[in-house]
Amino acid sequence: MKVLLTGSTGYIGRRLKQILLNDENIELKLLVRNKKSVSSIDKKIEIIEGDTFNKESLKEALKNVEVAYYLIHSLSNENYKDLDKISAQNFLDVAALCGVKRIIYLGGLGVKNENTSEHLLSRIETGEILSSNKNVQTIWFRAGVIIGSGSASFEIIRNLTEKLPIMTTPKWVNTKAQPIAVSDVLSYLHNGLYLNEKENLIVDIGSEQLSYKNMMLKTAKVLGLKRYLITLPFMSINLSSYWLNLFTPVPFTVAKALIEGLKSEVIIQNDHAKKYFPNITPISYEEAVKNAIKEIEENQVISRWNDKGDGVWEKNAQNEISKAVFIDRKEVDISNLEASKVYQSFIGIGGENGWFDFDFLWELRGIIDKLIGGVGLKRGRRSQCDLRISDCLDFWKVVDLKKDERLLLYAQMKVPGEAWLEFKIKDNKLIQSAYFYPKGVLGRLYWYALVPLHYFVFNNMIKSIIKKAKAL
Template sequence: MKVLLTGSTGYIGRRLKKRLIEDKNIDLRLLVRNKSSLSNEVKDNLEIVQGDTFDLESLKIALKDVDVAYYLIHSLNKDNYRDLDKLSAQNFLEAAAFCKVKRVIYLGGLGVKNSDTSEHLLSRIETGEILSSNKNVQTIWIRAGVIIGSGSSSFEIIRNITEKLPIMTTPKWVTTKAQPIAVEDVLSYLHNSIYLKEEENLIVDIGSEQLSYKSMMLKTAKVLGLKRIIIPLPFMSINISSYWLNLFTPVPFSVAKALIEGLKSEVVIQNDNAKKYFPEITPISYEDSVSNAIKEIENDQVISRWNDNSNNIWEKDAQNEISKAVFIDRKEIDISNLDASKVYQSFIGIGGTNGWFDFDFLWEIRGIIDKMIGGVGLKRGRRSQCDLRISDCLDFWKVVDLKQNERLLLFAQMKLPGMAWLEFKIKDNKLIQSAYFYPKGVLGRLYWYILVPLHYFVFNNMIKSIIKKAKSL
């Protein structure tokens, strides 16, 4: 069976891809914006089509001879995401009908249309309605609410505020009801949807027990072995709540606000189609899903995170962009007496809980400032403390290129008056560390010159510390 997977570098898509690869009944094809976002292993073993849902021609190539197509696309990080989502879904449906695709499987959100429905949830509902509008293409519309798993945005928010705040003053939305579900159960529904015998369109609402957000936080505290006090306050606005989440969790303000707006209305199951059409799946409890997520984090086995595909950096060629840099801070050090693989392991281990060597406090200050102005900050950390891959987030950086024992290139995602990259490269028995900056106007140039003294200490210390660490490996 020929199956197309879109969104394969996102949180759900990356995990579903792993499952589909293991299914011997499936011939898997991926649609991606840029092949550079994929590992060499994936590029060597799967059929890849480069394009996107705003290009009908590339869509028709991707959907040619496809039996089942997964639609796991959302434009939340863009200002006009609702309009873009509509256009994307319409294009996908048109191409699917043209290519005679039998079935589209879409993952949307629980909820109903009413005066309180957030724009984020409305966009997910409208996408499902568009994908279900052509009688010649069957759509299986899976609807999930709060997804609990290592690296999911919902779990990261709940875990962070539960761990960091012994006493929480919260807005009234903590009493809103939801039906959370473990990410592994979501994947089971998505995977098994391929083999459904049903021929008509289906909306399948999935979830475990019905809980308030307050109950979720208290149950999370129980799993973590903590005691927490929650005091709801009726006067906390959406903006205040969003800043609160922005400061105490890894999510940036824009994402926090979209999620908070969605908490005004209940997201609970509206039908029993999950039990009717998927009797083989019994969702695990909320506490078990939290426990499983924590085990994955503790064992350094996080497959994907909510921010895996959080920027449009793949639309640009990184090397070409770097060539535009106005300012470059470059350090070199001889490594002819060292094993290059150990130097490589040393520099791909920076960030997260591993830190940034002797000037961690300066990075922390920069992260706090970034959070205060609505940026991503340092709290995103890293998916794994000993491994990196292309598209991973590393604090407020994004991995845009990675070559074994040769190169690591990071793109800055903090708030900046310009664009910045940080590169580590092994060449001609030297470790070359380069900071690139492309300023935006006068403010960008002032920003660079103000930081020059700090760069002298931070970057000199960094390259020396990388070598010191490599010698100890």
């Protein structure tokens, strides 16, 4: 069976790709914007570059495909509702044209009413569009809170639980939901390939019903912590969003979208999971939390919620850097060192490993960024040991990575312009460059104001990279 997977660089998509690769009954195709975003190239995979807004690339991707996974959303864009509709309609139209038999879609639990958030409404509308052509069957899985290492919901719950012994919470913490382990979501998605059913089907998936308060208390129990929650009825959505923005890795926009979705219950509306997939029994919430924490502790996090963000790594990095107005460059001779050791040294930067010295300045910059609605430093690293293109690295994004040669980071903090940080090994030298393209007078003032700090931070950084490489 020939299968197309979209969203393969996202949280669910990366994990599902590994499962599909191990399935000998299928030939796997991927639709990606840039081949560099695929972390592991396998001979079994056929990769098509393009997106759902380009019908020509869609035709190539869906050609001869029997089953297509639709794991796409545009939440990082302001007009995501309109984009999601266009994307879903394009996908369905081309799928019907190419003779695709089945679309498998992962949406969110919930029903349409006056309390339905815009984000959830968009996921429902996407499912309705994908189910609107009688010539293409759609299996529409609906999940609520997904618990797994790197999922947005779990990172929020874990961070709040670990950092705050006493929490003042809004009334939404009493809203009921049915969380589900990411491993169970993947099992349903994989088994959807082999479902012997001809009609469209909505399958609601989840484990036990819990309030968000229960989830935090159960997480605290697994972590061996004692936590107290005090509910304050006057906390608004905006205030709660700022609270999550400050104490968790998610930025304000994501926090607000998630919290708006907590106004209404997200519980299972049908028994189709048991009826059509009797071989899958979802694990308990506590077991899902234990598995997630184990993956984090063992540096086995396959994907994170912020893997697929604004797609900056899909740009031509070299051309982007060439427009920089300001450049701060340091060079050190490394002819007496192995290039692999120097490379290993600089790709270990950030996250729990820190930024060598002057970490307090990075922390201060991260706090300021969070306060003005940026991503801050709390996102850390997916793994403390390795990097891949599209990884988040504190408030940077990995846009290019060449083994024993180069690491290029794109700034995702709030800045009046665009910024990059590059580490490159060339001609027996380590070349460290900070690039900045200012926007207007404010951008230029911003750069000049930071010149004194750059002198100390960047000089020390390149020296520390060399020092660490020698130790390796």
